[in-house]
Every structure is written in C-alpha cells, then in structure tokens.
Amino acid sequence: xEKTKKISGAxxxxxxxxxxxxxxxxxxxxxxxxxxxxxxxSLNMLLGVYFMFRRFGSVKGYTFxxxxxxxxxxxxxxxxxxxxxxxxDTFPAMVRKGGFDRVMTRPRSAVLQxxxxxxxxxxxGRMTMAVIMFVYGISxxxxxxxxxRVMTVIFMLIGGTALFCGIFLIYAALCFxxxxxxxxxxxxxxxxxxxxxxxxxxxxxxxxxxxxxxVPYALVQYYPLTYLTGRSDNLxxxxxxxxxxxxxxxxxxxxxxxxxxxxxxxx
Amino acid sequence: MIVMKNxxxxxxxxxxxxxxxxxARSFFRRETETxxxxxxxxxxxxxxxxxxxxxxxxxxxxxxxxxxSGILTPDSGECLVDGRVPWKNRIRHVAQIGVIFxxxxxxxxxVPVIDSFELLRDIYSIxxxxxxxxxxxxxxxxxxxxxxxxxxxxxxxGQRMRCELAAxxxxxxxxxxxxxxxxxxxxxSKIAVREFIVKRNRAHGTTVILTTHDMQDIEAITRRIILxxxxxxxxxxxxxxxxxxxxxxxxxxxxxxRSYEI
Numbered sequence: 001x002e003k004t005k006k007i008s009g010a011x012x013x014x015x016x017x018x019x020x021x022x023x024x025x026x027x028x029x030x031x032x033x034x035x036x037x038x039x040x041x042s043l044n045m046l047l048g049v050y051f052m053f054r055r056f057g058s059v060k061g062y063t064f065x066x067x068x069x070x071x072x073x074x075x076x077x078x079x080x081x082x083x084x085x086x087x088x089d090t091f092p093a094m095v096r097k098g099g100f101d102r103v104m105t106r107p108r109s110a111v112l113q114x115x116x117x118x119x120x121x122x123x124x125g126r127m128t129m130a131v132i133m134f135v136y137g138i139s140x141x142x143x144x145x146x147x148x149r150v151m152t153v154i155f156m157l158i159g160g161t162a163l164f165c166g167i168f169l170i171y172a173a174l175c176f177x178x179x180x181x182x183x184x185x186x187x188x189x190x191x192x193x194x195x196x197x198x199x200x201x202x203x204x205x206x207x208x209x210x211x212x213x214x215v216p217y218a219l220v221q222y223y224p225l226t227y228l229t230g231r232s233d234n235l236x237x238x239x240x241x242x243x244x245x246x247x248x249x250x251x252x253x254x255x256x257x258x259x260x261x262x263x264x265x266x267x
Numbered sequence: 268m269i270v271m272k273n274x275x276x277x278x279x280x281x282x283x284x285x286x287x288x289x290x291a292r293s294f295f296r297r298e299t300e301t302x303x304x305x306x307x308x309x310x311x312x313x314x315x316x317x318x319x320x321x322x323x324x325x326x327x328x329x330x331x332x333x334x335x336s337g338i339l340t341p342d343s344g345e346c347l348v349d350g351r352v353p354w355k356n357r358i359r360h361v362a363q364i365g366v367i368f369x370x371x372x373x374x375x376x377x378v379p380v381i382d383s384f385e386l387l388r389d390i391y392s393i394x395x396x397x398x399x400x401x402x403x404x405x406x407x408x409x410x411x412x413x414x415x416x417x418x419x420x421x422x423x424x425g426q427r428m429r430c431e432l433a434a435x436x437x438x439x440x441x442x443x444x445x446x447x448x449x450x451x452x453x454x455x456s457k458i459a460v461r462e463f464i465v466k467r468n469r470a471h472g473t474t475v476i477l478t479t480h481d482m483q484d485i486e487a488i489t490r491r492i493i494l495x496x497x498x499x500x501x502x503x504x505x506x507x508x509x510x511x512x513x514x515x516x517x518x519x520x521x522x523x524x525r526s527y528e529i
Contacts, residue, residue: 006392015389023377026418102373104338106390107362113390263278264339 081164425456
C-alpha cells in the first residue's frame, strides 16, 4: 500500500459521531424517550435546590439563582463529559465482550477508538435542562456580565468537561485490572454532580482541600464562581478552570499503564 | 514473513469449588493458578503461505493469533512479523494485517454495511483509488451489491461473514488472520467463504493463517498445518504428509489428537 496521509484524529472523531447520529435515527422512539427521561431526571436537581431555598432562603450567603448558576454549569459539564466519554463509562462491557480486541487490531489510538465507540447523544435531554436552569440563573443572579465573566463560564465548561472525562478515563483504566465495573467510582461522577449543586466550600475546609488538590472540582466550580458572582476580583481565579484540564495527564498515564496489563478475555 | 521463536504466555486463573460458601471464601482469599497457554512456541511462515492452525479447544490457538495481531504481549520469546514486533509497534503493525474473529462482528450494527466500510476507510486512511478498487473487486467476488445498503443487524450470518471478509481486506493487508471464519455457516456460505479466501491468496499473495475446527476448511484452503496442543507445537507439516491411507481428514485429525493425548 502506498504511503498516504493519515486523516486527523478530530476528523475521524467526526466520522464516528456521524455514524452514531445515523444509528440513533434508526431508533427514533427510543432516542426521544431516553432524552425526555434524562430531562425529567435532571428536574430532580432543580426541585432539590428549589425546596432547599424555599425552606432556608439562602445557603451560606448564596442566593437561589447563584446556586442555580453553579448547579447548571456543573450539570452541563457532566452531560458533556458523559456524552463524550460514554465509551469509557461502558468500557467494562467492551472488554468483556471482546470489543477491545478489535480496537487493538486497528491502526489508531485506543483512546480515540474507545471514545468513538460510544457517543451518548441522548444526554441532550440533560443538557437542555441545564441550559434552562442556566438561563434562569443568569437573568436573576444579578451578575454583571463582562467579557471576562463570559470567558470564565466558557473556561468552566471546558475545564469541567475535561475533569469528568478524566474521571471516566480512570474508571476505564481500572477495568484493565478488574475486568469489571467499579461502582465506587460513581461517587466521583454522579456524586460530584449531586454535591456539585452547591459551591464546595459549603462542605467545609477538608472537602475544599480535597476538591482543590486531589480531584480538582473546586477549580471549575467554587473559585471561578467567586469571580462570577463578584465575591472576588482576583483575575487568577478566572483561569483556574483551565488548570483543571491538567488532571487529564495523570488519568491518561494510568490508562497507559492499564493498557500494558491488558489480558483480553477468552477466545 | 512471520517468525515466532520460543514464545511463552501464561494466564492467572482463579479457581474455587462449587457453592455459595466457597464463593464467599474466594471473595476474600483467592486461589490463583498459573495456566500455561503457550509453551515455547516456534514456527516460521513465509509470504503467501496458507497455514491451518489447529488444535482442540483451549490449546492456545487464539492466544497465538492475539500475540501475532498485537493484542497480547507474550511473557517471553521473540516474534517478528515482516520485521515488526507486533506488540511494540502496534499501530504500524496492524495497518498491514487483517483479522477476522468468526464469533464477533467488526461492522457497526445499526448502519448499512457501506457506512461501516467507509468508516474503516477513514480509520485505515485507505487512499481513494485503493478503496474503490478493493470495494469493486470484493463486491463482485463476494456478491455484495445487493446487501451493501442493508444494516448489519438485518443480515443473515452468511451475508454478514461475506461482509466481514470484505471489511478485513479493504486496506489490502499482506497477512490475514481468520479465527473460525465458517462457524455456524450453511453449506453454500461456507463454500463461498472458502473459495474467496483461496482466490484472494492466489491473486494477491495474501498470507493466510486460519484457525478452525472444521477440517474441510483446512482441506479447501490450506497447504500446511500446524498442530498445537496444551500450548506446544506438536506437528508442523504439509497436509499430504498427514493423511494416512484413504481415511477422511476428520478421522485423521481425531487420530492425531488421540496419539498426542490432547
């Protein structure tokens, strides 16, 4: 075969995405029901926050719309992360069914192929809910929107999505050893989504430290939020969410180590 | 050329007795046993050869194929496929091989076969001319023109296997690994698959390594067989040398298994 230019990873990912869109269109009813289901499930989150505030009025100085802003951004990040990295979330099944052997026999990076194997478009439902909450939060929180604050939100979305992708990547990497799913990892994904409704400093200093240095949720949530809501005018906090993307590096290294331990599963 | 030299591979297997109590015990203290899948396996396969790799279940056939196709790393030994170490330079290696697992599909389930082919074209970065030529050739030889627009999930097993063959050859691999390609197929499909593999080998000089339990596959496709049992190569020779008298090949192989006590 003559030497030809390899098509780029981004382009190949778009091709995978296109296959998923075409597949989804084969099952219209299933797609819509799941999407609506996702939408209604996330309604829980809104109600939870709503009733909390009806009872207490404010939580540690945060208003209802400020918390809504926080939780909606977290929910968006989570939905995006789950949509993109769903392949890692369902990775145990892939290993058990031998689908990963197929990945290994194709001349592209394993990460790219696993990502491409499952792109969860039904998360649009959750995303829609998050956008509604976000819009309400914006219009009622009294945030003075400047270019810097808009950038902060964009950085938060990038950093947070990367963070959730990283956690899903860890989850998949551990499967190389266990060949099975690890439910405790859900604390870091679903758990974070739930606790992340409120700025993490609410949970005390220890928790804030954990969320700053171990799994850096606070970098995409608490710190930039203080800037957004005018509690701090430290420009540095605006860029902290981007720092959270560095979290992907140790996750990727763990994956690489796991890959070397891959044992396949029967014939 | 494929050279395998003293390749060894072991797996850790957990064991326990039957029953709930034993299950609970093994949850805390696991007894693992090391099972040898491959024990100093060595052979050489030249370009354009057709080799049947046979042996009973659990003999180490799949493990060998997985090592040669870069999926698994052996514990020790050397292996070179056209000068490449499969597990060290996976991406460069797998671009030059085709692999078919008879029991698993490589096609996307919900989209027409042609969509899968086009995605494979992008994954392998196949040049448009090569892709067109291969697709046309395969469509004709395998009679795919009717089924290319059908979603994979609606194909019969025979139709699907024909598509799998085409999918593994779109990038013109020099070596083709076939792991039980005729399993579950009806007589017509089996013959079609066999004839196609033979033609491909003759026309393109593709090296074919076939593992199967169907001795008629072996008879129709391969010239040479390698017999593996309990992780060791027991026999390596021409198909003709194997046959004794006029007995059919199934009996010959059963006789062989018995004589090696595998």
